Amino acid sequence: MTDITATPTRTTFPFRALLAPGIAQALIALDYAIVYVALPTLAQRLSLSASDMQWVVSLYGLTFAALLLSGGALCDRLGARRMFIVGMVLFLFASLLGGLAQSSPLLLTARGGQGIAAALLQPTVLALIARDFSGNSHRRALAIWSAIGASGLVAGVILGGVLTALSWRAIFLINLPPGLLALWLVRRHFLPADMQASQQGSVNPLLPITSRLPDISVTPCSRAVVRVRRLIARLTHSSGAIIGCAAAGALVWALTRFAENGSADFLANRLAATMLLLFILHERYAPRPLLPRSRRILPGLQTGWLSSACYMASVGSQFFAMTLLWQQSQHLSAVTTGLLFAPLALLIVIGNAFYSRLSIRFAGSCLLMAGFTTAALGLWLLSDSLSDALSPSFIAGVVLSGLGHGLIYPAMFAVGLSAVPESQQGRASALIVTSQYIAGAITLAVIAVLLGMQPDVVAWQAVFRVLSGAALVGMLTALCADRPPVE
Template identity: 40%
Template sequence: MIALPALCAAQFMIALDYSIIYVALPTIATELSMTEASAQWIASAYAIFFAGFLLVGGRLADRFGTRRAFVLASVLFGVFSLLGGFAQNDALLLIARGGQGISAALLQPAVLGLLSATFDGIARARAVAVWGAVGASGLAVGVVLGGVLTAVDWRWTLLINVPIAAVAIVGAILGFAKTGKVQGRAPIPLLGAAAGTVALLSSVFLLTIVAEARPDPALLTTALVVALVSGTAFLIHERTGARPLIDRAIRKVRTIRLGSVATAFYMASVGAEFYLVTLLLQQVHGYAPLMAGLGFLPLAALVTIGNMVAGRLIPRFTSPRVLFAGFAISAAGLALLALTGTVSSYAAGVLPGLLLSGFGHGVVYTSMFSLGTSRIPSGLEGGAGAVLTTSQYLSSAVSVAILTIVLAAAPAELRFLSAFAVTTAFALAGMGVAIVARRDVKTEVTH
């Protein structure tokens, strides 16, 4: 069947593009004369535009058809990847990264919508497990591939998306000829989308300014005011508007709400690990980009194994139980990295934490989406998928900004201990979400 490989190719590209840039950041910053605080925008530009436009992307996918949205988004992703690959300055690169984020925002809901509409029952559970394994593996493989490609030329970290996008496009045309029906013609709430996106951008920009050694008071005040005003406008629009960005039927589904919180804690814990380990290996251990990328190989392998294990365990133990175990293992791995990550030996200091957190990462990724997509209302697959992924990548942009602040504020000898301690706390919070979700499952079974 061509359908599942096409969905996996698209998901791999979305995940890959998030993490592949991390190892290349120091090289790009040096070549384009960017500070460490401003260079984090190369990663955040993708995540924040992704998160900011996901809800609109979900609405567009539901309105015009998930197959059409899938093909168009894949084309745009390839075009912006080409633009970024040939960018000659930081401004053009950031524009390209933002364009990739917007393309991903249209593509991700279409992927989730097609996944929900194409597969059902046991076949759906298996498809989600395979798709989840590919998505989480894309995040892990991204940092490995990023190191290899940066050793050749960092521009290949963007150009690599072009052939993957081509595979996804061909697969969609051949595999989804009779799927992705239009769900309605209601206007897209652009006002709410604009307010929400501005709120997200200004909030992350505010955190970036705080991370600077000498924050500009005028910029700081402006960003704070814009964030507060736009955030308030978005909340009012969602509460009182005739056409809210998040469909009210979606808001009522508790599994989607819990899944969204779980994705946020996932991205703030093991998802943020890519950023920290990249800096740890290059700044503390002195690894070149190629060696730093290869240093992630054990993590990539354990993420894949964790996904496979979770796919087998969820039908037997339910997704909340597996999610709890995944976050617990992730917390243990991140705590170990906090304590031993700066030890001179990679094998003794970094590897044990990578193995534990990598396995937990894979388990969490599959189980959180299994939980979040378990009761999606018919016809709202794209919008519901957008809510889950918005939470994921909004958390990514905010957590990277927070970790940048922590790294800058902590004493030199405690920088990484403090930063990994923050990610550990988020993993522990994820365990709490799993406990709440488990109680809900028990209640439903009882009644």
């Protein structure tokens, strides 16, 4: 009699399968903020204007938001593993181009390429996690993913200061080693979808033979019609995001021209108004708008994407404003600026930990309202003490804004996705992220308008009070949200 030894059930968490998606998520979040501290150095070395400095940040966010839904559609059609490889290769090429850039047009092209690559990578990260994790391990993997995304924006400004002291090119070239490692890991640990399905016994063994036989039931003409219809459906699926980001880009350009010239630009204003009108008409009459009519009645989703926009218009843009304040107005070095962000980064992590504990007892909308209220008070205190970084008011402002930041980020996703069916969570998440980056680009343009060419103390106070006002709008948004009972 042959002894049959039962294979023990695997109970350990498969961290190796999370390495490649984790590295990709870290690079996506890191690269949005890593250029903050390096902006003054980039302006000196590449002769960037004030508007060019703003576009270095905004172009990444706008291209990322515009193509995020298209990236999800390509991921579904071509497979997560294949699109991960394509997106990562493009991301590394754009990073290399940015590291070797000798002029502002080449640098802006590289930043746009990074945004496009990030839009291709982001859906594959969640798809790979869903493919290899299930049950409790899937929830744990998503928790790690969200922690990486929240900390990536914060780590970017700190790492950017350290790398800029060595060379500004290092903030782009630093992506190459982890990106190559992620490519090796995904090829090693993730099988192609068809091979994985065949190992699970779900592929017809006659498929290689039958796939080569002609389909006599379908004519070439009907095949072409079906392909055209599918192509049109895919384009309209993401056209709302593309038109919306184009409208945001036109508005950013109009605000930038106003900041440079001190007066409104006729062409830029007309283009912005036309694109905004086109976006409104698209949402009203298109068969597949960015925000479908069936989801407009979901108060949680409305609160989520509005809160996401308010988040990026307040504490999400705080790093950009404080970088310009410390380096351009107070003439601090890049390293000093990066190190000054360390306490704020720690406070954001503490705020995230508070949310994890408090979410057991309180509804997400209550925590979202508390986060925005705390952030609004902190940003207002900062506006009154910008000249003295050691004053009690400034320290209290940093503490409150950091804790509020840590509460807002996870709460806005929790509230936004609470009433969304599981089958629609992917597109709902993309909508929340899209509104976040569009609001970020517009906020940076507003900051440029407020500062003008020669910013003084009054201008800086106006910037932080506008950020505080955006946080108050977020608080009112959370206040109007439905609060489901906590079990």
